[in-house]
Amino acid sequence: MNRRMILYLICQILRIEAVTMIPAAVIAIVQKEYPSLIGFIFAMLAMGGVSLLSAAFRVRKKEIYARDGFLTVSLAWIAVSLFGALPFWISGEIPNFIDCIFETVSGFTTTGASVVQNVEALPMSLLYWRSFTHWLGGMGVLVFLLAIIPIMKGKSTLVHLLRAESPGPSVEKLAPKLHQTAKILYGIYIALTMVQILILLAGGMPLFDSVTTSFATAGTGGFAIKNDSMAGYSPFQQGVVTVFMALFGVNFNIFYLLLLRQFSRVFRNQELRLYLGTMIGAILLITWNVLPQFDWNPGTAAHHVAFTVSSVMTTTGFATVDFNQWPMFSKTILVILMIFGACAGSTGGGIKSIRVLILFKEAKRNIRKMLRPRSVSAIHVDGAKVDDEVVHGVHDYLTVYTIISIASLLLIAIDNFSMETSLTAVLACLNNIGPGLDLVGPMGNYACFSAGSKLILSLDMLIGRLEIFPMLMLAVPAAWKR
Template identity: 55%
Template sequence: MNKKMIGKLVGVLFFLEALFMLPAIAVCFVYGETGAPLRGFLWTVALLLALSGALYGVCAKATREFYAKEGFIIVALGWILLSAMGALPFYISGEIPHYVDAFFETVSGFTTTGASVLTDVEAMSHGLLYWRSFTHWLGGMGMLVFLLAVVPTGKGAGYSIHLLRAESPGPSVGKMVPRMRQTASLLYKIYIVLTVLCVLFLLAGGMPLFDSLCTAFGTAGTGGFGIKNNSMADYSPYLQNVCTVFMALFGVNFSVYFLLLLREWRGALLDEELLLYGGIMLTAMFVIAADITPLFSGFGEAFHHASFTVSSVMTTTGFATEDFNLWPQLSRAILCILMVVGASAGSTGGGIKVARLLLLFKSLAAEVRRMLRPRSVNVVRVNGRVVKDEVLRGVNVYMAAYCAIAVASFLAVSVDDFSLETNLTAVLACFNNIGPGLDLVGPASNYSLFSTFSKVVLSLDMLLGRLEIFPIIVLFSRHTWNRTR
């Protein structure tokens, strides 16, 4: 194992995190928050730079030998350490006085979950509110993807692909362009352009600049940290509609946008995952709107709130305009299903991913055909291409691990003795990186009621969900640290 290369990359990540805290420090100065919030950032930046310098100095002569094992380790370890350090401004400033709560909040930010322990968001300083929302934007595309895009720390496609595969969500990661660094750079360019467009549309609707930036960070990263206690409920229908559209756009596989840039309209618009993603979303919107119409002045208002909520839940963003915990049972059941389904592979959204659902359906159909005609050759195709057996095997293994972890987590948090609905949806909401669940963790509530033990379990669930399980398992596996490869 190339431990020096791992240490070197962690040092680079610490340096990047320190850099990304500078805008939050500027926000503190703009709003005159030069007391505890500023001290929290300054101490954290100093510590990050010291650790970065020490790690980079000790590991400067690392060899460029880099394999899949190192890729999984650096991604899992990097995300845990970035969250641990990113929590320090909240803790040092005293705005979140307990470190486990600060860690939970930061993990929720970086994993774009949006689950919060804060009971009064509006009481937080602007600098920390900005950092809290900005963690969504950083986590949406991934810090390692950013590192690949802008920092030349290694050579060779093998180095890059191991990092990208370990961090990027979805059943498989391929190259959009021949060089992986170009792929990472292209992903971030698309991400930045869509984020800027979202900010401009929000500004056009009269939203203040600070609110627009924080809301756009949460929308782009499909995270859902709001800067108001009632999330998006106080904003105008226009602003809510802007978020509805952009949440759905950020839940699309970014390779679709790449195909659109190449003007390959047919390949982009007839993508099977995109069609299934859009079909599920639109169907859920109309069914829920019909179900909740009696709660509103008419079908139009009901469809507005249903569209926002479905877009928010399916893309695992977590913004809310209404407390859907009070909606009829059918609507809440559909939303629970959408929590699990999630967004598209290669998007900033969480959940199982529509791509995996598509592959599971196609694998089931192929198996039925094989049972009826044992001698026939049955293959699974997506967009006309044969899916490799290793991809199908990966999907099956992922689903088995997903179910096992969800059950174990549900049993673990049940020691807090809350209702079945509370505990189950809390696990689903954190594991699928959504944020709000039902009952005591609904949109109008938060996670402060859970014990320290449960918060640690749910924090781990958020990391497992965002990193697609395997990097975390590899990090804590004893086989990983054996001397033999």
């Protein structure tokens, strides 16, 4: 175990987090939000002080292995969440530190679950920081570090870090060097974010609203700066957000293939077809089901349903209507979409479309083997064979996912809320969605839960964002041995 390198990487990440707080501090100065400014200055000084630890010792061996990669990613996400919560707490805008942790973990994990009951009362600087945590956490803080600072040359080191933080059952390289892959990913990420900002500005949305909304959309997080989420914006602006939520739920490899003009590979991509097919099917079914609630106006119904389905399936969490009031058939579809999630390699959450696709293909293979016991067949996705190790990994993921969901539900059930509230709260946090149903619906929040439940749900958010196993590694004593 390379403890010096792990600590060094965490210090580097905290240094970057401190730098990313500067724009929020500038906004606090311009808006004369002095309590918030004090909070940002204190947080930056604290992170700067901790990051100086990296200069107190020499890292002789910069290579790390799989175990170290898991521990580095898990500890880094906990560290950025704890320090990122300081501005909320020191400013006094969120007096309870556990609430601050919940809000910040929700931000970095792009969940969008909130304990703030009056969002519009928050200072502009904190609203900016709150949305920016989505953007930074969307692609991953380690990926961001690797994209801007080539601090490690070992190929295996980069693989272990990317594997621990990137969503999906496997990591694909877009370039010969993983450092270049990280740059490509963030280049696409920044470009799409800038395009959305410009389109929203052209559509009449104010600059601050455009920036914060685009940050939350890009990270598929869903922190809004209005109490009614996106309901108060124009249909055009809502439509733009609908499209970009769906785009950020797509595997970023697809955008790279488009840049290379490899259109045939894009059209043949089975995960993309499943993702878009499921989204379109859900929109059609729910629109049919909710037509009476929209006075039988198919255009209005389809507009709001498309926004909601795109928001839920990509695990963004924005809302234009209170889908908690929709029929049970529609709400059931939305809960299924919460679990289903977006594509691997995107900023979305959920179990990912590729895992569902692999499970379908394996079920089909098993049925064939029952009919022809001696037959030998392999699972193929996009013409490539899927290793049995990946298939077993999908099964392991779903098994642990189910166990964590049940355990979390039992623990927060102590608060004695309805099953609809408790179950969807767990699913919404574990799948990094944000809004659930009943008390945690799109027009509610998580302030009603006890401190213990908020900590459990915060842990669920981290577990879900890091795809379970990196966080579980922290609880394995053998992982800490030299």
